[in-house]
Amino acid sequence: MAQTVLEIFEANQPDDSRPREAISVAWEFARGGERGKSLRDSVWAALKAAESTDTAAAREAAWAAMSAAGAACLHPLAKATQVKHILGAGAYAARAAELVVGDDRRVGAEQLE
Known part of the structure; x- marks a missing residue:
């Protein structure tokens, strides 16, 4: 899901590939x-x-990428604090999609759907 909102970050920071690289490494894992x-x-x-x-x-959008890579990095830890990393990518991606269209919560709901 984080991958779907990369363009939001890249439109703002076109020379910064760190979120894209995080998602790439997560896919590799x-x-x-x-x-x-x-x-x-x-x-x-x-x-x-x-x-x-x-x-x-x-x-x-960058936090979504961070969470996607973080879930891959941390998922074997059986701690309640790891839930944010596992669910964070989707939550941050949905919020990024909402914000880019003027804080429309329907867009975030559609993103999660």
Whole structure:
């Protein structure tokens, strides 16, 4: 889901590929790749990318990428605090989609659907 809102971040920060790279590394893991340093580094890089933007929608889109990579990185930990990482990508992506069209909650609901 985070992948669907990358364009929101990239429209705001066209020279910053960190969120896209985080999603790419998460996909690599999902296809059987290792859970290692590159995955963890991509999580932190996407977080830094979120902090570098000045619009809420772009920030939410970068957080979606961070959460997607974070879920891959952290999912074996059986702790309640990990729920945010697992569900965060969808929640942040839906919120980014809402914000980019003027805070329309229907768009977020459609995104989640």
